[in-house]
Amino acid sequence: xxxxxxxxxxxxxxxxxxxxxxxxxxxxxxxxxxxxxxxxxxxxxxxxxxxxxxxxxxxxxxxxxxxxxxxxxxxxxxxxxxxxxxxxxxxxxxxxxxxxxxxxxxxxxxxxxxxxxxxxxxxxxxxxxxxxxxxxxxxxxxxxxxxxxxxxxxxxxxxxxxxxxxxxxxxxxxxxxxxxxxxxxxxxxxxxxxxxxxxxxxxxxxxxxxxxxxxxxxxxxxxxxxxxxxxxxxxxxxxxxxxxxxxxxxxxxxxxxxxxxxxxxxxxxxxxxxxxxxxxxxxxxxxxxxxxxxxxxxxxxxxxxxxxxxxxxxxxxxxxxxxxxxxxxxxxxxxxxxx
Numbered sequence: 001x002x003x004x005x006x007x008x009x010x011x012x013x014x015x016x017x018x019x020x021x022x023x024x025x026x027x028x029x030x031x032x033x034x035x036x037x038x039x040x041x042x043x044x045x046x047x048x049x050x051x052x053x054x055x056x057x058x059x060x061x062x063x064x065x066x067x068x069x070x071x072x073x074x075x076x077x078x079x080x081x082x083x084x085x086x087x088x089x090x091x092x093x094x095x096x097x098x099x100x101x102x103x104x105x106x107x108x109x110x111x112x113x114x115x116x117x118x119x120x121x122x123x124x125x126x127x128x129x130x131x132x133x134x135x136x137x138x139x140x141x142x143x144x145x146x147x148x149x150x151x152x153x154x155x156x157x158x159x160x161x162x163x164x165x166x167x168x169x170x171x172x173x174x175x176x177x178x179x180x181x182x183x184x185x186x187x188x189x190x191x192x193x194x195x196x197x198x199x200x201x202x203x204x205x206x207x208x209x210x211x212x213x214x215x216x217x218x219x220x221x222x223x224x225x226x227x228x229x230x231x232x233x234x235x236x237x238x239x240x241x242x243x244x245x246x247x248x249x250x251x252x253x254x255x256x257x258x259x260x261x262x263x264x265x266x267x268x269x270x271x272x273x274x275x276x277x278x279x280x281x282x283x284x285x286x287x288x289x290x291x292x293x294x295x296x297x298x299x300x301x302x303x304x305x306x307x308x309x310x311x312x313x314x315x316x317x318x319x320x321x322x323x324x325x326x327x328x329x330x331x332x333x334x335x336x337x338x339x
Contacts, residue, residue, distance in 0.1 A: 003072065
């Protein structure tokens with residue numbers, strides 16, 4: 001079957017179509033995305049402006065039509081911190097449902113972390129042992145760790161690269177003082193929680209997912225995306241620290257010329273590097289592997305498991321189930337149909 005996953009993130013809105021069936025690896029068929037920073041469309045009261053809502057609605061309608069043209073049979077649509085934390089987030093979700101006939105599922109931060117971990121576990125398998133998964137988004141930073149398909153501990157923090165850049169690194173290039181203060185803030189936020197992760201023991205594999213980690217690994221010398229997903233990509237802490245220091249003296253325009261760095265990501269890459277560096281230091285890990293699968297793949301795989309078992313997988317009690325009667329992640333009508 002052909003599945004669509006519509007991801008409303010903090011930096012981009014992205015529809016991914018995959019061909020998949022239960023028990024098989026999903027294979028990407030087509031992709032449709034648009035840069036859309038909902039954070040830049042926030043009003044002083046924290047609500048998403050009418051302009052931002054309109055842009056989002058236009059893309060959702062485009063995505064719906066794109067999925068229909070390519071014969072998608074199912075569509076999972078979800079949103080993360082950008083809408084989750086907006087003061088009018090519920091109203092935006094209701095508007096998308098009303099005007100586009102698409103039900104957006106609002107994931108909590110811990111659900112993001114858990115489903116990203118789920119994808120990482122599937123990619124590396126049981127032989128990876130105890131896995132620590134790190135994911136840096138635009139609005140939040142997720143960590144999850146465990147030995148099973150779903151993590152024993154999953155946490156989320158408001159340490160997304162775009163958010164930190166907006167709140168702490170206002171100058172371009174940033175001042176030395178602002179970088180120092182941001183470093184201190186990140187560490188003070190993460191330090192008490194990392195202690196809780198240590199109770200689970202030492203991970204045998206540490207992974208980084210998301211575009212930020214991929215970009216950081218690329219500028220540190222890992223293979224380009226064109227080399228394919230099966231090439232091992234590693235980010236070493238010494239290289240990360242060196243590049244964080246270099247980027248702190250660079251403007252966003254200078255960072256665009258680094259390998260693997262897009263114009264949209266360049267302004268926030270330093271903040272992402274500082275988060276990654278702090279996490280690696282606090283977990284006392286010298287390197288992490290870049291996992292090509294993340295949240296989208298986790299949701300796809302979970303959906304396929306539901307088709308096998310004819311019911312939702314039950315996560316540990318401390319991780320709230322993703323689906324609820326109030327809001328389902330799958331559209332109520334076949335893709336491409338209108339009512």
